[in-house]
Amino acid sequence: MKKIHFIIFGLLCCGKIFSQSIFGNFSILPNQVIKLEGFNGLKNYPISSTTIDEKGNFKLNYTTEDYGIGYLMSSDNKPIFVILSGENIEIVGETLSYTETIKITKGLQNKLFEQYAKEHPKREQVLSAWGYLEKIYASDSLFSIQKSPLKAIYEEKLRIKNEDDAFLEALPKDTYIKWFLPTRKLVSSVSTxxxxxxxxxxxxxxxxxxxxxxxxxxxxxxxxxxxxxxxxxxxxxxxxxxxxxxxxxxxxxxxxxxxxxxxxxxxxxxxxxxxxxxxxxxxxxxxxxxxxxxxxxxxxxxxxxxxxxxxxxxxMKKGNIAPDIIFTKSNFINPSRTITKLSDINSKYTVVVFGASWCPKCNEELPEIAKLYDKWKSKEVEVVFISLEDNRKSFIDFAKSFPFRSYSDNKKWESKIVKDYYVFSTPTMFLLDTKREIILRPNTVKQMDAWVDWYLKE
CATH class of the missing domain: 1.20.930 (Transcription Elongation Factor S-II; Chain A)
Incomplete structure (x- = not known):
């Protein structure tokens, strides 16, 4: 007897008593695995799984640690969402992918969830339709003279809203569904x-x-x-x-x-x-x-x-002065275009671009900059490319065709330049003026080119 008490106490301390279950029958899913998963913030996690028997019966368990929303998933990857709130839940149907066959036969909160999930979208669709007609009857001279339809539309919209609100208001107090359904309604309604x-x-x-x-x-x-x-x-x-x-x-x-x-x-x-x-x-x-x-x-x-x-x-926010960059001339590709430091560049504007051959987006963006370089240079916008490579050959193969200055010290993320500019991803761009004041942090070449077209137009 003491041993049994000790086991029960140990399970309680671990918080792993599976005191609630989801069970039922999916008649055309015999011998298939069915899983129950839950949510933790941005991630989901497995709760339990089982194999449906030959007659379609199954049973899954969950604990108090799982209270919230869970979902059932079988081999067809069509989830069914359930409220894990401490009640036993019975679900019957053919398969998860045929939602019209599925019925919650036990579990009050889940029955209410199922009812609202079916009724609320219909109300939203009808409200949108009435709203469309209301605008026509209110603004179009062909219909605005008809006051009775406009009044009827207003009253029907109000009735539908009140019906939805009444359902939510009548939900059992201090239950998960009482909080969840209004929150779900808020999140799902934004596009409408x-x-x-x-x-x-x-x-x-x-x-x-x-x-x-x-x-x-x-x-x-x-x-x-x-x-x-x-x-x-x-x-x-x-x-x-x-x-x-x-x-x-x-x-x-x-x-x-x-x-x-x-x-x-x-x-x-x-x-x-x-x-x-x-x-x-x-x-x-x-x-x-x-x-x-x-x-x-x-x-x-x-x-x-x-x-x-x-x-x-x-x-490195806009308005700050970017650090000057001290270059080693041998780290440039083209010896005839070397400079000692960034501040030696004689141009109204300079775009400093951080990228690398191993960066997929850089393989799109850097060639685009190369195409636009003559146009930018004609408007006194110079470009300096800082490559985050770890070997010289990769750098040369990637940047040898670029018409602007290209530089790499082969130290990748450990480069002093990269650290001085707080670069954490590639590609990263900074637009500087003659004082090296940061005037733009373009996220794309397209954004940078739009700035050139707008602010440097003749």
Whole structure:
């Protein structure tokens, strides 16, 4: 008896008691493996798996550590999402890919989830349709004289919204679904709101700013990444001028940081992902603001990779003076075009480009710069290419045809030049004036060429 008690106590201490289960029958999936996975922030993880028996029956288990959203996956790779909230769940159907055959027969929260997942998209579609008609009846002289239809449309839209709100309001208090469905509705609605209901944009942005990314319910919801992306997508597509968009993004970043600083792990996870998202969307003012905000935050320790990446924005932001570069003449390709230091270049502007032969994007961008070089040079824009190679032959093979100065000390990331300019990825470009003041950090050759066309037009 003591041995049994000891085993039970040990399992409880480890937190691995599988006290809840998902079971049921998929009639045309006998002998196939079915898996249950969950979410931790930006990542998913395996919870349990089993082989469906010959009659289509299966059973999977989960623990309190998995509370949140999970998904079932079989060999057809069609997931079914479930709420892992402490209840046993029974699911029957033919296969996961035939969602119309699937029915939740046990588990109150999952039944409600299934019902809302079917009804809410229909309401959204109808609201969009009514919204389209409402605009026509309100603005087109052919229809605007008809007041009764316009009133009826307004009343039907209100009825549909109230019906949806009433469903959410009636959800059992203190349950996961009570939090999850409104949050899922917020995240999934942004494209519809931006396109059909722009009047709802301000309140939707406020709702996003009120999200707490340290909330375990959000961390385990599968909505973690989507919430970040939807929030900033809506800001970008709000219809505001770009300057206003950036101001709104700064407000949103401040709101996120205020809550994130209490959880160092999530702080690093969110800021790392958001920074990458802003960079990918060429929202450089916002990414620079985020970088400086994170670097100046004393409450959390930033992981080294992220800190190094962000440091370039503090050290190499627009308006700063870029370090002069001291060259070794033998490290240039063309001996007739060597210089001793960057400041020796006699040109109004200089583009310093960091890249390498092993960088796929550089193999696209550097040849484009070569094509544009004569045009840029005619407008007094010089180019210096700093190659992050580790051997001379690779450097020469890659850069020998370029018409601009090309240089490599063969030290790759350990090069003093690379470290002085805080380069963490390739290609990286800086546009400098005669004083080496950084006036632009172009993300692409296309952006740099657009600057030349706009600011140096005759």
């Amino acid at each position: 709101i931006a396109q059909y209901r722009p009047e709802e944009i301000p309140e939707t942005i406020i709702a996003f700013r009120n999200l707490d990314y340290t909330d375990p319910r959000l961390y385990k919801s599968g909505l973690f990444k989507d919430a970040i992306e939807s929030h900033f997508w809506l800001l970008e597509n709000s219809g505001n001028p770009l300057d206003k968009v950036f101001e709104e993004m700064k407000i949103s970043i401040d709101a996120m940081m205020e809550k994130l600083v209490i959880n160092e792990k999530v702080f690093n996870e969110v800021t790392n992902y958001l920074f990458d998202l802003l960079e990918r969307h060429s929202l450089f003012q916002a990414s620079e603001y985020l970088a400086l905000k994170v670097l100046n935050e004393n409450s959390c320790t930033i992981n080294n990779d992220l800190a190094n990446q962000l440091e370039t924005y503090r050290a």
